[in-house]
Amino acid sequence: MKEIWNIFKKGIFAENPIFVLALSLCPALAVTTTAANALTMGLSVLFVLSMNNVIVSLTRKFVNPKVRVPIYITSIATIVTVVQLLLQAFFPLLYKSLGIYLSLIVVFAIILARAEVFASKNAVIPSFFDGLGMGSGFALAMLSIGIIRELLGNGSIFGIQLFGDWYNPALIMILPPGAFILIGYMVAGYKIIMERIESKQAKRGEA
């Protein structure tokens, strides 16, 4: 149980996909213009990542290692397509608003990376929790970037206007350069916090 919790936690903190592994930065820049977009994208990735880890883990004995990468991509593409078809049939409005983001998930580095690094070498249950942890880490990072960008660039969070008319939105935060600047600061801040925690733990160990 402890082990599974550690696997889950690792994806959120120690190996956060965006702040630590720096994987899938492209979507982190592209779709975090509003908090709502960022959250939907994060949740979609969370789902596809956990599903794909389970499937890769289940089939790891049958997959020839020489063609594993094309097979992982096929598996990711299949999951995404099935999700797309289901959404189109049952939640057309949600499908409309997710639109291009969904098909983008196929080429996310983080999903392939977890299949290769973790799921292809581990049993189904740890793989599922690895996907869940990594996906949650990704979703939380996306959400925090989205909230900050929307707040600074548009004066709102989830479309709710927080500042009055006196606030002149910093348009650059909505544009890609703003995302670059923000992610740089966030990665730096994350690093500082993690180092603080580590040094505290080290001290505790000494005492």
Add this chain to the structure above:
Amino acid sequence: METTQKKEYSIFGIAANLAMACLVSGIIIAAVYFFTSPIAVQKSIILKNNSMKALVKDADEFKPIDGKTEWFEAKVKGKTVAYIVPSETKGYGGKIKLLVAVSPENKVIGYDVVSHNETPGLGDGITKDSFKSKLAGKILDNLKVVKDPSNKDDIQAITGATISSRAVVNGIKNAVEEVAALKGGNSK
């Protein structure tokens, strides 16, 4: 890792493995498509009717116009109150597809964005009511985009998304002109 490195695989084994994976995924997708596509078609028709209803609220009938695909006349008790026409225009991120409602007096009633690829947070303002309301009731002459806030007759561009705003306005302008041409043709 070392054991896998040492093993020799025949090219046929590898190819068969990959082919199997693609076959299985193909079957899964085909099966899902088989079950969901009729539902998806139904839903998209309902969605389209809903978006037409949203454009022309009090209409009780939508009649397709002869000779034009995807053109509709919205009627209230047999009297035409609006023409609903599709329009396509080129925005900042590619094609923008619109559904435009035009009154018989060639005024814009409203529009709906069917699909677009504009920048989230900037260009996608064209889908929001704050921009839609600016276009309602405009006549052909006022369908141009300006950046001057004191100009109340024409249409204010969305801040940071002049290209998207202009694209939508052009698309609507085309739709209004086409409707005018259609009626001109009918009366002759």
